[in-house]
Amino acid sequence: MSSKELSKEIISLVGGEDNVKSVFHCATRLRFRLKDTSKANKIALEKTPGVITVVENSGQFQVVIGNNVGSVFDQIMKETNLQDADKDNDKADASDSTNFLGKAVDIISSIFSPILGALAGAGVLKGLLALCLSLNWIAGTSGTYLILNAASDSVFYFLPVLLAITAARKFQTNQFVSVAVAGALIYPSIIAAVGSTDSLGFLGIPIILVNYSSSVIPIILAVWVQSYIEKWFRSFIHESVRNILVPMFALLIVIPLTFLAFGPVGSLISDGLASGYTWLYNLSPLVAGAIAGAFWQVFVIFGVHWGFVPIMLSNIASLGYDTMLPILSAAVIAQAGAVFGVFLKSKNPQMKALAGSSTLAAVFGITEPTIYGVTLKLKKPFIYACVSGAIGGAIIAVGGARALAFSLPGLLALPTYFGTGFVWVVVGLVVAFVLALLLVFVLGFDDPTVASPEQTPEVPTYTADSLIEKEVIVSPLTGILQSLESLPDEAFASGAMGKGIVIEPSSGRLTSPVNGTITTIFPTGHAIGITSDEGAELLIHVGVNTVKLKGKFFEKRVKEGDQVKQGQLLLEFDVEAIKAAGFVTATPIIVTNSANYLDVLKSAKTNVENGEYLLTVVN
Structure with a gap:
């Protein structure tokens, strides 16, 4: 698929362009x-060719694509009007109920994601240049060094400018003012x-001057405040002079405030984060390395790894180095070793092909295809990689390794x-890779078996009574x-x-179709998930888009975790009131784990009574 x-x-499959607040x-x-x-x-998204998996966390619906994500994103921008999606949804965001951690992760990832490639590329170039300089391959006074140093260092020196652009996009404010x-x-x-x-002052107020090149937090604080100042001025300044006066007042207020307050406070926060991490690291490098090496990929799964990026950049800006990045490389390389072990050991052609391509991506620091496509899916290889990452991380930490520039943890980051x-970094990475590979080989994993089309026997015809x-x-x-095809909802109809x-219900009394457990019941009451004692997973969804009723006309009679008997009352709803509100009441009854069964047979009747035969799940 292109x-x-x-x-x-x-x-x-995400619900159309109209359902998207923003995308990056x-x-x-x-x-x-x-x-x-x-x-x-x-x-359906997870089954789409080209999509590795789908993750929901931190208030985001994340579609994992892999290395091709940039070109897919560019196509989305070309085919839609989502460049302006945030601007159209400011009011909706104000009432967003996402928790504090989710919002924080969303803000950090939105600001740092677009510039991550530039930071990583410049970091590797900076490391290579330092290597060439130390080996006397290039003179520090030469024009070649001057130009290459500018190329590698400019991203970090002008980091506040880059962050101003991405922060302005996130906070929906004027990028050029930022x-x-x-x-x-x-x-x-x-x-x-x-x-x-x-000593300098502004209108008699003393200024604490700090070198803000390579800084992170001050500019983010400044742009955040700028977004509110601009909105306030825009609310009453006439549109004939708005485009001149609003930027003028924003510059007049934000820049002095930044030097007087946001800058010093932001610098204190940055220095505090760097000092706090260094203090923890110095307590026990071995423990710090083992914990970071073991759990880094877990943080990646939950999307909270973005919270560590400002700390790493603050360490480099204030200390001149960071000890976390080399440790994290052990966690990344351990995943590469585990997935390479799967590649060598698996007998499944599809898994072997996916593991092979994922190995190369992981070695260069991109582990999402590895995690979601192979190691986490197989479970045991992911655990082996975490153990190996802990041991490799501990070795690197005890050796006192440092990163002199920011880059994505992985093999390409070695020059930094x-x-x-440095020797301990090499030893730690080798141990992490080899140990993960050996654990996969020796302890093994549950290799999925897939019969080829030629080997798959033809399914015989049958009737319900003969099964x-x-x-x-x-x-x-x-x-x-x-x-099912008649339902005006593509997700179900497809x-x-x-x-x-x-079932088009004639009454609003919904009972349990099986003996089982209530696994899900939406707060609105419009949908119920049941797992039968025999293992069938059922979803009963009353109507189409009835979630918009927010529970109106629905009365739940059970809760999640309840054990229920066939025929037990689960839900009551007002059919006529729902129809009068403009909603379809046709109710799909879905076997969501149909793929685990040979077939699902349906009743041939036109009308059905509560408790009569409806479906047969065939093993």
Whole structure:
């Protein structure tokens, strides 16, 4: 599937362009913020060729693509109007109920994701240049060194400017004003004044001058405040002069405030983070290395790894180095070793092919395809990699390794670790890779077996009465039977959610179709998930888009975790009131784990009574 086709399929399956608040991407994922996640077809997305998996956390609906994510994102931008999605949804965001951690991770990832490639590339170049300089391959006074040093260092020196752009996009404020604020922080005369012994003041208020080149937090604080100042002025300044006066007042207020307050406070926070991490690290490098090496990929899974990026950059800006990045490389390389072990050991052609391509990506620091496509899916290899990462990380930490520039943890980052503890980095990475590989080989894993089409026997014809292994599901409602394809909801009608049938209810009494456990019941009451004692996973979804009723006309009679008997009352709803509100009441009954069964047979009747035969799940 081409990037253009994949982009269209993804937008369709997340509920369409109208369901998207915003979208951006990191190294491997499209990160959506959706208006209504119930409209997204997660199961169909995960089955889409080109999509590795789908992750929901930190208030984001994340579609993991892999290395091709950039081209897919570009196609989405070409085919849609989502560049302006955030601007159209400011009011909706104000009432967003995402927790504090989720919002923080969302802000950090939104700001740092777009510049991560530039930071990593410049970091590797900076490390290579330092290596060449130490080996006397290049003279520090030559023009070649001058130009290459500028190329590698400019990203870090002008980091406030880059962050001003991405922060302005996130906080929906004027990007050019934000860049001007960042420019003021690193203006030549300001930088020169930092080293001066003269005291300076602004309108009589003393200024604490700090070198803001390579800084992170001050500019983010400044742009955040700028967004509120601009909105306030825009609310009453006439549109005829708004485009002139609003930027003027923003510059007039934000830049002095930044020098007087946000800058010093941000620098204190940055220095505090760096000092706090260094203190913890110095307590026991071995323990710190083992913990970071073991759990880094777990942090990646939950998306909270972005919270460590400002700490790493603060360490490099204030200390001149960071000890965390070399340790994290052990966690990354351990995943590469584990997935390479899967590649060598697996007999499954599809798994072997995926493991082979994922190995190369992991070696270069991109582990999402490895984690979601192979190691986490197989479970045991992921655990082996975490153990190996802990041991490799402990070795690197004890050796006192340091990163002199920011880069993505992985093999390409090696030049940035050249210097103190470099030998221990090499030893730790080798141990992490080899140990993970050996653990996969010796302890093994559950290798999925897939029969080739030539080996798959033809399924014989059968009737419900002739089957030995089967589970009968009775009707939870009284009404008219319809085919799944007739439902005006693509997620259900396409069969992506599983096989099943639709009932147009004549009454609002919904009972349990099986003996089992209530695994899910939506707060709105419009949908219930049940797992039968025999293992069938059922989803009963009353109506189409009835989640918008927010529980109105629904009365739940059970809760999650309840053990229920066939025929037990689960839910009561007002059929006529729901129809009068403009909603379809046709109710799909879906076997969501249909893929685990040979077939799902449906009743041939037109009308059905509550408790009558409805479906047969065939083992």
